[in-house]
Amino acid sequence: xxxxxxxxxxxxxxxxxxxxxxxxxxxxxxxxxxxxxxxxxxxxxxxxxxxxxxxxxxxxxxxxxxxxxxxxxxxxxxxxxxxxxxxxxxxxxxxxxxxxxxxxxxxxxxxxxxxxxxxxxxxxxxxxxxxxxxxxxxxxxxxxxxxxxxxxxxxxxxxxxxxxxxxxxxxxxxxxxxxxxxxxxxxxxxxxxxxxxxxxxxxxxxxxxxxxxxxxxxxxxxxxxxxxxxxxxxxxxxxxxxxxxxxxxxxxxxxxxxxxxxxxxxxxxxxxxxxxxxxxxxxxxxxxxxxxxxxxxxxxxxxxxxxxxxxxxxxxxxxxxxxxxxxxxxxxxxxxxxxx
Amino acid sequence: xxxxxxxxxxxxxxxxxxxxxxxxxxxxxxxxxxxxxxxxxxxxxxxxxxxxxxxxxxxxxxxxxxxxxxxxxxxxxxxxxxxxxxxxxxxxxxxxxxxxxxxxxxxxxxxxxxxxxxxxxxxxxxxxxxxxxxxxxxxxxxxxxxxxxxxxxxxxxxxxxxxxxxxxxxxxxxxxxxxxxxxxxxxxxxxxxxxxxxxxxxxxxxxxxxxxxxxxxxxxxxxxxxxxxxxxxxxxxxxxxxxxxxxxxxxxxxxxxxxxxxxxxxxxxxxxxxxxxxxxxxxxxxxxxxxxxxxxxxxxxxxxxxxxxxxxxxxxxxxxxxxxxxxxxxxxxxxxxxxx
DNA sequence: CGGCGTAGTGCAATCGATTGCTAACCGCGG
DNA sequence: CCGCGGTTAGCAATCGATTGCACTACGCCG
Numbered sequence: 001x002x003x004x005x006x007x008x009x010x011x012x013x014x015x016x017x018x019x020x021x022x023x024x025x026x027x028x029x030x031x032x033x034x035x036x037x038x039x040x041x042x043x044x045x046x047x048x049x050x051x052x053x054x055x056x057x058x059x060x061x062x063x064x065x066x067x068x069x070x071x072x073x074x075x076x077x078x079x080x081x082x083x084x085x086x087x088x089x090x091x092x093x094x095x096x097x098x099x100x101x102x103x104x105x106x107x108x109x110x111x112x113x114x115x116x117x118x119x120x121x122x123x124x125x126x127x128x129x130x131x132x133x134x135x136x137x138x139x140x141x142x143x144x145x146x147x148x149x150x151x152x153x154x155x156x157x158x159x160x161x162x163x164x165x166x167x168x169x170x171x172x173x174x175x176x177x178x179x180x181x182x183x184x185x186x187x188x189x190x191x192x193x194x195x196x197x198x199x200x201x202x203x204x205x206x207x208x209x210x211x212x213x214x215x216x217x218x219x220x221x222x223x224x225x226x227x228x229x230x231x232x233x234x235x236x237x238x239x240x241x242x243x244x245x246x247x248x249x250x251x252x253x254x255x256x257x258x259x260x261x262x263x264x265x266x267x268x269x270x271x272x273x274x275x276x277x278x279x280x281x282x283x284x285x286x287x288x289x290x291x292x293x294x295x296x297x298x299x300x301x302x303x304x305x306x307x308x309x310x311x312x313x314x315x316x317x318x319x320x321x322x323x324x325x326x327x328x329x330x331x332x333x334x335x336x337x338x339x340x
Numbered sequence: 341x342x343x344x345x346x347x348x349x350x351x352x353x354x355x356x357x358x359x360x361x362x363x364x365x366x367x368x369x370x371x372x373x374x375x376x377x378x379x380x381x382x383x384x385x386x387x388x389x390x391x392x393x394x395x396x397x398x399x400x401x402x403x404x405x406x407x408x409x410x411x412x413x414x415x416x417x418x419x420x421x422x423x424x425x426x427x428x429x430x431x432x433x434x435x436x437x438x439x440x441x442x443x444x445x446x447x448x449x450x451x452x453x454x455x456x457x458x459x460x461x462x463x464x465x466x467x468x469x470x471x472x473x474x475x476x477x478x479x480x481x482x483x484x485x486x487x488x489x490x491x492x493x494x495x496x497x498x499x500x501x502x503x504x505x506x507x508x509x510x511x512x513x514x515x516x517x518x519x520x521x522x523x524x525x526x527x528x529x530x531x532x533x534x535x536x537x538x539x540x541x542x543x544x545x546x547x548x549x550x551x552x553x554x555x556x557x558x559x560x561x562x563x564x565x566x567x568x569x570x571x572x573x574x575x576x577x578x579x580x581x582x583x584x585x586x587x588x589x590x591x592x593x594x595x596x597x598x599x600x601x602x603x604x605x606x607x608x609x610x611x612x613x614x615x616x617x618x619x620x621x622x623x624x625x626x627x628x629x630x631x632x633x634x635x636x637x638x639x640x641x642x643x644x645x646x647x648x649x650x651x652x653x654x655x656x657x658x659x660x661x662x663x664x665x666x667x668x669x670x671x672x673x674x675x676x677x678x679x680x
Numbered sequence: 681c682g683g684c685g686t687a688g689t690g691c692a693a694t695c696g697a698t699t700g701c702t703a704a705c706c707g708c709g710g
Numbered sequence: 711c712c713g714c715g716g717t718t719a720g721c722a723a724t725c726g727a728t729t730g731c732a733c734t735a736c737g738c739c740g
Contacts, residue, residue, distance in 0.1 A: 004725095004726060004727085005726065005727060005728095006726075006727095014689080014690090015689065015690050015691075016690095016726085016727075016728095017689075017690065017691080017692095017727090017728075017729075018688080018689055018690075020726095020727060020728060020729085021688095021689090021728090021729090024727095024728085027728090027729090030687085030688075030689090031687095031688070031689085032687080032688060032689090035688080035689090049452070049455050049456045050456055050726090050727075051397070051456075051458060051725085051726050051727070052456050052457050052458065052727095053393045053396040053397045053402060053457075053458055053725090053726080053727095054397050054695090054725070054726035054727045054728090055726080055727050055728070056393040056695090056727090057391070057393045057394050057397050057694090057695045057696065057697090057725090057726080057727080057728095058694070058695050058726080058727050058728045058729085059695085059727085059728070059729095060695070062393060072418045072421055072422055072425075073418045073419055073422055073618065075415060075418075075618065075619075077418075078412045078413045078415075078417075078418055079413055081412055082412055082413055082439065085412075085437075085438065085439060086439075089438070089450075089453070094436060094453070094457060095437075096434060096436065097425075097435075097437055098425065098429070099422065099425060099426075110429075112389070113429070113434070115389050116389045116390055116391075116392050117392050117393075117434060118391060118392065118393055252622060277619075278413065278415065279415075279617075279619045279622075279623065282592060282619075282623040282624065283619065283622040283623055283624065284622065284623065284624035284625075285624075344695095344696055344697085345696065345697060345698095346696075346697095354719080354720090355719065355720045355721080356696085356697075356698095356720095357697090357698075357699075357719075357720065357721080357722095358718080358719055358720075359697095360696095360697060360698060360699085361698090361699090361719090364697095364698085367698090367699090370717085370718075370719090371718070371719080372717080372718060372719085375718080375719085390696090390697075391695085391696055391697070392697095393695090393696080393697095394695070394696035394697045394698090394725090395696080395697050395698070396697090396725090397695090397696080397697080397698095397724090397725045397726065397727090398696080398697050398698045398699085398724070398725050399697085399698070399699095399725085400725070
């Protein structure tokens with residue numbers, strides 16, 4: 001059906017090998033310049049499309065990268081994915097994207113199916129803290145981690161600086177006069193949640209503020225989960241005047257919990273989110289949040305992957321840290337007189 | 341490096357062909373049951389992963405489907421993509437996803453690169469009204485259209501019933517007492533925008549209401565674009581008390597335009613969106629909108645694609661239409677006395 | 681005029697799985 | 711004892727591109 005190298009070769013009275021070389025920019029210099037243009041023209045006219053499966057079989061490189069995402073419908077990820085796609089495709093690579101739903105079994109399964117497709121490498125945005133696959137996987141293929149650095153192993157990674165982001169947020173709240181600041185943290189199994197909670201504690205201590213009993217955790221990065229947790233936190237600590245949530249969904253859940261306790265945001269309670277997902281400027285109240293450069297995280301991780309794939313000499317371990325910034329909107333306000 | 345059929349065969353003193361048959365459920369019955377289990381066990385222990393590129397080369401089927409999306413960061417799409425992925429992967433297929441940014445050139449390019457990867461079919465969610473590629477493409481590969489039926493050609497498609505959705509919205513507004521209802525339509529090149537505008541006109545006429553001069557169009561599905569358009573519409577037609585926007589972004593832009601003209605939503609102007617993207621319940625005011633079943637659109641289109649790929653006999657042309665529903669929230673209200 | 685270097689092509693093996701055909705072998709009936 | 715049907719398994723070709731090696735022809739130098 002579709003034209004092959006052999007078809008072109010026959011039409012031109014050449015050998016397939018010559019046609020192959022003429023069409024490959026890296027080897028075209030081995031072929032007479034006139035022949036190259038003849039071949040190019042013929043390929044064009046026969047609308048030749050190289051069969052990447054055949055090429056991949058021969059070279060055992062698929063020009064394909066597995067991209068493992070916990071949940072694409074979390075608005076944090078589409079931006080990242082766009083960054084990955086744009087950068088990879090510019091280099092002739094195709095991302096193979098899969099969701100895991102934050103389920104370790106699903107993850108094992110999709111990783112296996114991507115290996116069957118012979119991906120050349122993996123970009124992992126799943127942020128479980130422990131990760132049995134990782135050791136084995138990274139010994140066989142290039143792996144780039146997104147939003148996570150592992151405790152045990154050194155791997156190439158791209159992430160936004162959580163410590164810095166959290167400090168921006170806490171400084172902002174302290175600057176507004178808040179002293180009793182709570183934290184609604186992410187799931188305990190999540191390395192991101194863990195890191196942000198630690199950064200929170202560290203920063204609070206640096207300000208000489210109490211931290212220990214205010215840290216709280218939920219079991220999913222969801223609005224519902226935060227609703228419960230924040231409610232408990234607020235009931236247990238009525239003196240809290242501000243809460244830093246570990247991401248935007250948790251911030252929204254926190255605001256809803258506050259409302260259910262008749263505490264308005266920002267008048268009675270300031271709330272800061274994290275990530276600055278799309279539309280967070282439009283919710284009520286517009287969310288003050290830490291913006292992470294989503295597209296850049298994606299494109300940087302793709303760039304890192306490409307350098308691992310293309311550099312002949314072993315690339316030195318690179319861990320890219322991007323800097324988040326604080327976006328002040330309507331969900332934070334100066335602390336008012338403590339409630340009666 | 342990785343184990344191959346031959347490796348297993350040698351270890352077991354068998355021929356690769358036998359191993360292949362033993363491992364393939366469709367041909368396992370040709371092999372002695374005992375041999376099958378021996379092979380299975382060996383494959384397991386050597387952690388054999390079949391090379392899908394070799395299989396694909398031989399069978400010229402990649403078990404891969406190209407999924408072409410205009411813009412993944414449009415929150416409408418992640419839900420659809422999830423539906424596609426879940427359904428395809430359950431059947432052993434892998435989606436290859438690409439963005440086009442609503443650019444026809446980019447689209448041509450990504451389609452070419454997907455064809456080089458020998459995708460078995462295409463799911464197209466790009467909704468340009470005219471589409472030169474489509475004719476050629478659909479003659480060579482199975483194609484399923486999302487959110488679009490073409491004027492010229494009959495192709496398998498999955499979409500939500502725009503006419504029905506628009507009617508729900510208009511009926512709602514009319515029921516609230518509105519008579520002068522405007523429409524902020526999508527880009528003219530978009531088939532979705534076109535269809536919704538037509539449905540709007542039709543429904544308004546059915547209600548005996550004026551329509552002609554209120555229809556308006558913008559050049560992108562963006563908040564900014566709607567801001568300008570809605571402003572012009574409102575300035576030109578100050579009597580308008582309600583606006584139906586062709587999607588949620590346009591609705592948000594419309595609300596902002598109204599604000600800039602000192603018209604509050606919903607008190608002075610009711611606004612209805614379309615799609616019910618995530619977080620539309622949280623914006624200010626919570627958006628009344630037509631909900632389309634995003635996940636189902638994705639999974640139905642994947643199902644349709646699978647039936648095209650797997651059924652031996654030609655599948656009869658199927659055009660799936662899903663039914664949207666109206667979600668009433670805070671952006672619409674009963675019409676008040678006409679403004680002074 | 682002989683020999684050597686080089687540019688340009690052709691040859692053929694290779695990647696790993698699949699599959700139509702063939703071959704070996706068994707049991708059984710005539 | 712022969713032959714036949716049926717079950718298992720091996721053989722070998724095939725998919726299409728890539729690439730190390732061999733070969734030809736030509737130009738150039740000594």
